[in-house]
Amino acid sequence: MRNKRMFMLMIGFILFIAVIGFSLSDRKEMSWPEKFLRDTAAYVQQWFYKPAGYIAGFFEDIANLRTVYEENEQLRLTAAAYSRDKIKYNFIEKENIRLQEELDFTEAQKKMYDYTYLIAQVVSVSNDANNRALTINLGSNNGIKPNMAVTTVDGLIGLISSVTPFTATVTPITELNEESPTFNSIAATILGREDESFGILSSYSKETERLTMTKIAETDKMAVADTVITSGLGNVYPRGLVIGTVESMQVGDFGLTYTASVKLAASFDHLTEVFVVKVPEMEEASQ
Amino acid sequence: MSMNRILVLMIALFIIEGAIMPWIIPASLGSRIIPHFVFVAVIFSALYSDRHRALMLGVSFGFLQDVIYFGHLLGPHSFVMGLIGYFTGVLLEKRRATLLMAVSVIGFACILYDSVIFFIYRVFRITGETYAWALLNHILPSLFLQLAFALACYVPARRLFEAHSKTSPDKDEQ
Numbered sequence: 113m114r115n116k117r118m119f120m121l122m123i124g125f126i127l128f129i130a131v132i133g134f135s136l137s138d139r140k141e142m143s144w145p146e147k148f149l150r151d152t153a154a155y156v157q158q159w160f161y162k163p164a165g166y167i168a169g170f171f172e173d174i175a176n177l178r179t180v181y182e183e184n185e186q187l188r189l190t191a192a193a194y195s196r197d198k199i200k201y202n203f204i205e206k207e208n209i210r211l212q213e214e215l216d217f218t219e220a221q222k223k224m225y226d227y228t229y230l231i232a233q234v235v236s237v238s239n240d241a242n243n244r245a246l247t248i249n250l251g252s253n254n255g256i257k258p259n260m261a262v263t264t265v266d267g268l269i270g271l272i273s274s275v276t277p278f279t280a281t282v283t284p285i286t287e288l289n290e291e292s293p294t295f296n297s298i299a300a301t302i303l304g305r306e307d308e309s310f311g312i313l314s315s316y317s318k319e320t321e322r323l324t325m326t327k328i329a330e331t332d333k334m335a336v337a338d339t340v341i342t343s344g345l346g347n348v349y350p351r352g353l354v355i356g357t358v359e360s361m362q363v364g365d366f367g368l369t370y371t372a373s374v375k376l377a378a379s380f381d382h383l384t385e386v387f388v389v390k391v392p393e394m395e396e397a398s399q
Numbered sequence: 400m401s402m403n404r405i406l407v408l409m410i411a412l413f414i415i416e417g418a419i420m421p422w423i424i425p426a427s428l429g430s431r432i433i434p435h436f437v438f439v440a441v442i443f444s445a446l447y448s449d450r451h452r453a454l455m456l457g458v459s460f461g462f463l464q465d466v467i468y469f470g471h472l473l474g475p476h477s478f479v480m481g482l483i484g485y486f487t488g489v490l491l492e493k494r495r496a497t498l499l500m501a502v503s504v505i506g507f508a509c510i511l512y513d514s515v516i517f518f519i520y521r522v523f524r525i526t527g528e529t530y531a532w533a534l535l536n537h538i539l540p541s542l543f544l545q546l547a548f549a550l551a552c553y554v555p556a557r558r559l560f561e562a563h564s565k566t567s568p569d570k571d572e573q
Binding site: 121124125128131132134135136142145146149150153156157158160161164165167168235236237238239240241242243244245247273274281283286287289291292315317318319379380381382 | 414415416417418419420421422423426427429430433434435463464466467468469470471472473474475476477478481482513516517520523524525526527528529532533536537538541
């Protein structure tokens with residue numbers, strides 16, 4: 113009896129290690145039982161997440177009534193600035209298109225920054241402190257692919273890690289970790305000095321709640337309170353998504369480069385609608 | 400029939416965990432208080448039903464969680480939930496635990512569960528935080544939520560699992 117239990121425990125342990133090894137390997141796609149289970153669960157969960165959100169949102173609105181007046185004032189200022197900038201933007205865009213025509217840009221080059229924003233509903237949040245994955249209700253049937261960026265109106269929140277036909281899983285940017293075998297780094301730059309500043313967002317420290325940006329050149333003019341955006345270099349992630357603000361800068365590990373700690377712009381609590389940024393397909397043959 | 404009812408209720412708990420609890424927990428504590436209601440139900444089944452049922456429920460619902468919220472690893476929840484459920488059953492299944500006993504066992508089990516999961520992620524280098532920080536950041540705060548849940552559903556859970564083990568008496572005694 114005792115031997116049998118020990119034996120079963122060992123078999124269970126070996127199975128557990130095997131399954132972990134299997135999931136750590138670089139899988140391109142999930143197996144169909146996984147897809148089926150996820151789609152079914154997401155289908156049921158979306159009936160609950162959204163109504164719960166509406167009810168909670170109603171109470172939050174009541175709590176926020178007092179700040180509405182100030183917010184309105186600020187929005188009016190932003191709207192005025194926006195209408196001024198819009199006129200300027202139209203001129204510059206026309207000019208840009210004219211120049212692209214004259215320089216004989218290929219079709220792929222013209223469409224390179226033509227991002228589409230797909231709106232998605234959050235369906236559920238994982239209840240594991242080390243893996244706060246979100247599920248959204250768009251999947252491979254809607255053209256979602258792994259590694260697409262996901263944002264809210266405030267800023268970047270994460271990357272798509274896996275897709276099923278009707279759902280996709282978002283790994284939040286707070287799971288960013290240099291040492292982790294399952295996550296990539298993101299190239300970043302500073303708003304307003306896009307071609308001068310450069311850094312790599314390498315890891316997020318949950319203890320200080322700040323993102324670390326490494327490999328900043330010594331000559332870089334990055335300063336505290338600058339807005340950090342994605343740079344789009346490498347064409348994997350789209351450019352121009354707000355990530356956060358620089359909070360402090362230090363000399364890096366070897367004294368040759370700088371590191372900066374970045375405070376995230378987006379909040380991860382009570383998410384409802386997120387945007388998946390779809391980068392136009394690049395055809396290598398046409399270039 | 401009763402087993403079906405247990406399964407339906409646990410699936411409902413699973414859905415509540417993922418879809419409704421994020422809204423009930425205040426916004427600033429979203430990453431600190433984390434519900435593990437299904438795990439509490441597994442421990443209840445170990446205390447008031449039998450250990451094999453706890454093992455089965457733990458492994459299957461843990462696996463459900465692993466698959467549906469797959470982010471980095473497949474398997475830790477399934478393994479840990481099944482193992483803790485089974486050994487709680489081995490230790491305490493024959494005694495009819497009182498309220499205080501049940502709540503303290505659930506408290507210890509929750510701490511153990513969160514710690515083991517944390518160390519599994521730590522071994523595979525998916526998190527780099529220290530254990531002391533994890534303990535204060537999410538393990539202890541979410542313990543209170545689990546204890547409150549265990550207290551709230553102690554009576555119905557006990558009735559449900561005990562009624563079930565009476566209808567099928569001692570079939571696991573080999």
